[in-house]
Amino acid sequence: MIRDTSAQDRPLSDAPGFFSGRRRRLVPVLIGLALLAVGAVALPSVQRMMRSGTSVSLQRLGIATVELGPLVRDVAGEGKVVAAMSPTVYALHGGNLVLKVKAGDKVAKNQLLGEIDSPDLRAKLAQEQSNADALRTELLRAEVDGREQRSALKSNWESAAIDLQTARNDLERQTKAFEAGAVAGMQVEKARDALEKARITLAHAQAGVGLKDDSLKFELQAKQQALQRQQLLVQDLRRQLDELQLRSPVNGQVGQLLVAERANVAAGTGLLTVVDLTALEVQMQVAESFARDLAIGMPGEIGGNGQHWRGLVSSVSPEVVNGEVAARLRFEGTVPDQLRQNQRLSVRVLLDQRDKVLTVSRGSFVEEGGGRFAYVLQDGQAIKRPIRIGAQSLSKVEVLEGLKAGEQVVVSGAQAFDGAAQVTVSQ
Incomplete structure (x- = not known):
């Protein structure tokens, strides 16, 4: 009868087996080596997670690739057809x-x-025309009076000339008679005095004719000038009536x-x-940031009704209203016939074009960070890197420093990084 299991319990022998002997002592070593290998592989990820302190899903971010290619700077928008000339x-x-x-x-x-209709202006014209007619009549009367006065003076002059000749003939007769002893010497002296008197009278008559001519000339000139002034006034009133x-x-x-x-x-x-329909232009509103680059003569493109036309910038407003500047484009060539006033058209103005430059899609890093830094994706991390940008278009910006072709940049959603130097990006 078996009382206990003591007869059954006995130590195992050192028979060969996996967990026997030295192999059993190697198991902890192998487990440790495996743990070290796993730790070496996971250590960089763990370190990155510890350094970044946060993780953002890739689906929340907008990613763009830095490319080497052309950069076209343009301004596009909607414009309306306006008349280049619309006088009031x-x-x-x-x-x-x-x-x-x-x-x-x-x-x-x-x-x-x-x-x-201006009755007052018509009445004033009639009055001034009547005054002009009166001045013309006075001028004609003065011309007639002048001719009469000059005729009378000329008659006196001619009479004085005849008297002078008579006195000269009388002196000759008296002189001959005195030489013949027929008359006394007193008669000769008297005849000589009469000749001198006739000579003086003729000189005065001749001078009177000259003075009267000058007087009449000035008087007629004054009346002519008065008439001319009145005629100019009448002409101005007629011009004013025509302007009605x-x-x-x-x-x-x-x-x-x-x-x-x-x-x-x-x-x-x-x-x-x-509205002058033969000189139509297209007016568009341009943001103030792009307006400083606009210049008269820049090429543009106008589209509408399924067609496209070439245009040129004709004017840029010097005034900024609500952060925008008004610019106008004129059609290069013949103005299309189908356009109407205030019709809406698409407008695009070419500001600049550069070849073989580093470009990246425009994103929040331009507006929010001022283009001074960007987050670059590298080994599952978004690393903040200082950059320098150059020319900008509506869709792309030129990269001058800090990025290389082929690198991926976070262009939207970087607000979740909260300005951290390095952030983990999870798939």
Whole structure:
């Protein structure tokens, strides 16, 4: 009868086996070596995780590759068709407005658009014309009076000349008679005095004719100048009456009527606009950051109605309104016929084009960081690296320093990095 298991318990022999002898002592060593190998492989990842302190999913980020190629800087947007010439017709004088056209009517240059009725101006013209006629009559009367006075003076001059000749003949007779002893010497002296008197009278008559001619000349000149001044006043009033007729300054179309029909308008009031449809341009709004690069003469492209036309920048507004600048493009060549005022078109202006430069897609690192740094993907890490950018377009920026072709850059979602120098990016 078996009382216990003591007869069954006996030590095992040192028979060969896997966990026997020296092999059993090697198991801890092998386990340790395996742990060291696993730690060596995982150590860099662990170290990166410990250094970064955070992890961001790759799906939350926008990634772009640095490329070597052309960079085209342009400004694109929407523009509207405007008239390069859209003059406003003003009232140069006050009065009642009478229009001959309606908004939308096509008009030719110098066509009558309307007129302003001004009774006061017409009455003033009639008065000044009457004054001019009176001055003309006075001038004619002065010419007649001058001729009469000169005729009388000339008659006196001729009479004095006859008297001089008579006195000269009388002196000759008296001298011959005195030499013959027929008359006394006193008669000769008396005849000589009469000759001298006649000579003086003739000289005065001749001088009187010259003086009267000068006097009449100045008097007639003064009356002629007064008449000319009055005629100029009449001409100016007639010009003002002609200005009451409103004529189209260009070939085009009546735009907007600024006042009502039969309204009493004051001088300087805008009445209507005329749109020149032969000189259309496209106006676009450009952001202030790009406006400084715009210049007159830059090439552009205008598109609409399934067509494209070449254009040139014709003007850039010097004023910034709400962070934008107005720029206009004129069509290079003939203006398309199918365009209409205020029609919307797509516009693109070429600012600059560079070949074989490092470029990367434009992203938040340009606006938020000012282009001073960017996060570069390297071995599952987003590493903050200082960079320097150059020219910028709407979609790309030029990289001057800090990046190489083929590197991947975080262009969006970097806000999650919170400015860290290095962040783990998980798949």
